Amino acid sequence: MTLTLSGAGIADLSPLAADRALEELTLNQTGVTNLHGLEDHPALTLISISDQALPDLSALRDATAFQTLNLFDLTSSDMGSLAHVPALQDFWADTVPINSLDGLAGHAELRSLGIIGGKFTTTAPLHDLPKLRSMRLPTGSLQNVAGLGTLPALKELDLGGNQIGNLEGLRGAAQLRELNLSGNPVTDVSPLQGLPHLPTLWIAGTGARDLSALGVDAEGCP
Numbered sequence: 132m133t134l135t136l137s138g139a140g141i142a143d144l145s146p147l148a149a150d151r152a153l154e155e156l157t158l159n160q161t162g163v164t165n166l167h168g169l170e171d172h173p174a175l176t177l178i179s180i181s182d183q184a185l186p187d188l189s190a191l192r193d194a195t196a197f198q199t200l201n202l203f204d205l206t207s208s209d210m211g212s213l214a215h216v217p218a219l220q221d222f223w224a225d226t227v228p229i230n231s232l233d234g235l236a237g238h239a240e241l242r243s244l245g246i247i248g249g250k251f252t253t254t255a256p257l258h259d260l261p262k263l264r265s266m267r268l269p270t271g272s273l274q275n276v277a278g279l280g281t282l283p284a285l286k287e288l289d290l291g292g293n294q295i296g297n298l299e300g301l302r303g304a305a306q307l308r309e310l311n312l313s314g315n316p317v318t319d320v321s322p323l324q325g326l327p328h329l330p331t332l333w334i335a336g337t338g339a340r341d342l343s344a345l346g347v348d349a350e351g352c353p
Contacts, residue, residue: 136161144168158183166190172197180205185227189215202227210234224249232256246270254279254300269293276300290315291333298322312337320345 132150135157142162147153147169155177156169165187169175172194180186181203191197192215199221202208208227213219213234221243222235229249235241236256244257245267254268258278265287266279273293279285280303288307292314301307302322310323311333318338323329323345332345 133157135159136163147172155179157181158186169194171195177201179203182206185209185212188212191216191218194218199223213238222246235260244268252294253277257282280304286328312339 132152133155134153137159139160139162142164144163144166145168151173153172154174156175157179158181160182163186164184167190170190170193173196175194176196177199178197179201182205184206185202185208189212195218197216197218200216200219200223202224203226205227208229210229210231211234217238218240219238220240222241223245224247226248227246229246229251231251232254233256235244237259239261241260242262243265244263247267247269249268249270250272251270252272253275254273255275255277257263258281260282262284263282264284266285267289269289269292271292271294273290273295276290276295276298277300279288280301282304284306285304286306286308288304288309289311291311295312295315296317298317298320299322304326305328307326307329309331310329313333314336316338318340320334320339320342321344323332
């Protein structure tokens with residue numbers, strides 16, 4: 132079952148505790164501050180939250196079926212509560228005031244990650260995500276890509292439109308197949324040398340001119 136709740140008058144989710152068939156829940160402009168009532172829901176796989184503050188997520192600690200969290204246009208967010216969602220597989224945030232990625236550290240089941248409009252400057256907390264395959268971080272604020280080269284499953288990486296000038300953090304990203312660096316002030320792409328599965332690299336709007344170190348096809352983003 133899919134349920135959408137909208138309106139500031141909605142603040143208590145405890146009546147949902149008896150609805151064991153709930154699979155997807157959307158909260159829009161509600162007064163919900165925590166997810167009590169969703170503990171150990173056997174079918175709940177997806178929650179979307181928009182135009183409000185991010186509720187405390189700790190009630191999802193034992194929601195073993197839970198997979199996907201989508202956040203849009205939040206007025207405030209405490210990403211530390213993501214630590215209470217160990218089963219998270221897919222995370223998307225658009226126009227959310229995320230200042231740090233610490234809340235995503237150690238999420239062993241995370242497979243896809245997308246953040247638009249965050250304010251964090253480094254990816255260092257993401258170094259231990261063993262199943263992460265796809266990452267989109269066109270935030271405009273990212274400067275440091277530390278730790279991304281250690282992700283064993285990472286295949287798709289979008290870093291377009293940031294402030295990245297150094298690619299050393301990507302060295303060793305052996306499974307990477309698609310990489311977007313467009314719009315970054317990067318000039319040296321030699322840290323990407325030797326990546327065996329990287330057929331596609333987007334570098335439009337960068338200062339990179341010498342691609343001799345790369346055995347890949349380079350395309351400019353349209």
